[in-house]
Amino acid sequence: MVLKRQQNTLSPNHTENVIDNSSGENILKKGNSSEFIFYLLKIILLYFLANYKTTFSNGPGLKDFLSENPVDHSCLTSDNTPYLSSLDGNKQNVFLEIYGCQMNVNDAEIVSSILIKNNYEITKNIEKANIILLVTCAIREKAEHKIWSRLLHLRSLKKQYPNLKIGLLGCMAERLKHKIVEEEKIVNIVAGPDSYKDLPRLLQTSNDKEVAINVQLSMDETYADVSPVRLNSESKTAFVSIMRGCDNMCTYCIVPFTRGRERSRPMESILNEVQELSDKGIKEVTLLGQNVNSYRDISQSNFYQYTKAKTNLAKGFKTVYKNKEGGLRFSDLLDNVSKINPEIRIRFTSPHPKDFPDEVLDLIAERRNICQQIHLPAQSGSSTVLTRMRRGYSREAYLELVYHIKSILPEVMLSSDFIVGFCDETEDEFEQTLSLMKEVDYSSAYLFAYSMREKTTAHRRYTDNIDKTVKLERLQKLVQLYRSKVESLYKKQIGQYQLVLVEGESKKGSHDLQGRNDGNIKVIIPNTSIPECKDSPSYRPIKNGDYIVVNINYANSQILKGIPMYHSSIRNFNCIYQ
Template sequence: VYLETYGCQMNVNDTEIAWAILQKNGYARTWDLAEADVILLVTCSVREKAEQAIWNRLRHLKALKARRQQARVPLRIGILGCMAERLKEEILHREKLVDVVAGPDAYRDLPRLLAVAESGQQAANVLLSLDETYADILPVQTSAGGTTAFVSVMRGCDNMCSYCIVPFTRGRERSRPVGSVLQEVRMLSEQGVKEVTLLGQNVNSFRDTSEVQFQSAAAPGLSRGFSTVYKAKPGGLRFAHLLDQVSRIDPEMRIRFTSPHPKDFPDEASVLQLIRERHNICKQLHLPAQSGSTRVLEAMRRGYTREAYLELVHHVRESIPGVSLSSDFIAGFCGETEEDHQQTVSLLREVRYNVGFLFAYSMRQKTRAYHRLRDDVPADVKQRRLEELIAVFREEAARANEALVGQSQLVLVEGPSKRSASEWCGRNDGNIKVIFPDAEMEDAAGCEALVRAQPGDYVLVKVTSASSQTLKGVPLCRTTLSRSAACH
């Protein structure tokens, strides 16, 4: 089987889950398309461009399948994930190319679906579940070097933002039992993984209700000035408890999490307190804003105003000095005026994010925007506004990063730099890429001999230059996460 992944980190994790299931059922994995008997694409539906990439890929695979049929060597093609959920009928009927369609909650059914396909019939399962979390399946990690890993802690989303297809392709929120997450993180620690990212479509609304003794806990609060479409579920273990437990497993393992919703950082914010106090929880937060205009935010059903969002940013920066912030923005949402756009520009300037994910709006069927709003911003205007947002983001990110020049940053080495084999690439605590030369350095453990960095090492790097996306520096010494924290 040959697996190809498109889209978000959840899809990377889903690929590992699907592979774990297939491996248990006797499949072998190939990294060579020409060797494959089965090709599975794990797909994304969040924007039209993402789906277009899949249709283009299928056109390429059509030629490969035709050649296989001439040689009488069968080839089965499967579409997995969000696009399978959204476009099942179209995928099955368009040119009869695809043999298997499996939605995000149907991966356990893959062996049966592939067996049906072997008999020459098309097979599909796009049923969404209220409880499927794949808690008992330990994903087979495939990330390069084995230094970093993703761990899914919950699936689905209940927020129903008007632009977003995710609740329709991934279903309602359900959380994995805490014990299952801890088991997976322990296993990764034993394998030598040095950084784990806890994943969820809405990760900080995590709520494990599998433990009866925690059923009576009160419903969570919301960040000040925020509202939600849904009544919060009472009871259960919350995200702060999970983060606390995960961070205790291995003091040499960095912990990140994504993607949270800004509404779920209430003022008592035990999550923010944990980030400040634990040396191995990264001082980095993703706070998706989507727009800087209160009017547009209301149309998006985000549950907050510009003012409430900025108050949260101020609260986060007060709580966690030196925190790195990232965000998502949509250019050209329904009804967005030039004034609305300028408010987003000014928000980018005011907050000065370190990392940004910016996209032009893409109308999705089934969403509230599709039924209630008009996609009335012309494509060329969307593109111009997007380019303006990107330019402002880069300008401000460069300023934020330039402030780090002269400072020492603890870098987890991930592997060689893509541009030069004589340089290493890694990330600092704030999730910013850091490049430094492969040179001899001291070891903070005190051994006499000089050492060279390897993937999985923590290296203290003095920053010498910065751009909007990258820091460059010189290595000072190899160290550990605990020793580095003690020095600060």
């Protein structure tokens, strides 16, 4: 449609009806050039305003537009949307394989919920599957190699069952979408972390000739309206995603490019989910996020509008982005979650060291159901390497935070992440990482040799110039040091009475049970009957989800072992031993 406009009949002289030109002459006579310039600009502005007012008043209106383009309103209100009925899964069996971090476990539970709602069924038997979905990780090269290797094995299965559909979900799907489509002809569906709601459509539109792809990243998708389906119905622990994405832009990290910008779930939806888990008998909830303690709920517009306080950072830490204002913070969420049920343990991962203001630490000290175990990723012990990594802190600031945390939480268990062999890392810089490991008593650590990821800042700015052999040698040194340190830390716990949440049978057999203490350390106990409470003559068996007081009598670098004393609870244990 072409909108016809009437020709403008307003002459420039029309401005004489608006402003008396003599005023301009008076200004010039006074010799005030700045006032004269302002006067001319005013004339020009009023001319254009009058011009456009006349043009649009004489032009076609909304009714003219609608009359030339009539709209069939019946199509807007019709319930007969053709593609909706085709999204039914017809009870097809879906098999999920999960790789990588806890976020992928939670994502798999979200995917399960979406598919079940669309009449698919989740199976634990791959031989019964009509669809196989791999929930992938791309944070390190080794993680991607596992997926490529798995796809090789699935080729034979695809030949055996030609109608079998195979999909790649998650971070690797977003990062390597083109390579996957070009090299792996067996893949039918490629879906990024923010497109899981589109899976029913992707599954219906894909076939052997066409790959269905949606890897679009979102600025607001948090799946707050999806209730995850717990894949392990017998487990008494659960993961709850509270935020997605990352804004930190560390130079080595692919996460901002595969999972997008930070956005947080509304607090109300999180509290509702935790309450539901409590009602179902869950005994431990882990709050999840790429930067879990960067949580900032701005969904409540009134609260956000009138609360403009800046984010409190730990001393000596900074961000690459402007300090964010307003919203409900992680301390607000932690406060409310911990009040839902004092007999549910609360953990959170993975945090960034910068987001540990005192209000978070004080809350952990106050609430006995918030575990005194903090993940504090260092990545390196060298300030120069940390600068190249763009971590936003120095070695000194990190150590100051460690000692500050321990001053508030004397019994805290700290865990960490380390990367060796980052771009240009010298022997001296690596030695500083070793010295940091010696100085801080970590109860757990995730240690890796650096692998460069495409799209990252390091890929654009630096060279992966540390020989692979050197990387592995440094990694081995760090692993050996860590094992000796952690074994010493664990042995100091022999003789202690600890509260252990039983998670099930030990991997070595049903005669032993395993669980975790407050510090998230695995504890092995014999499978036997014990008193119902301290000094009780009544005995009962230990079952999954029980809180047990355990006397630790053995330790190595991986586990603790102990004697189960009696059944207890978080509150009762703290009344006796704290």
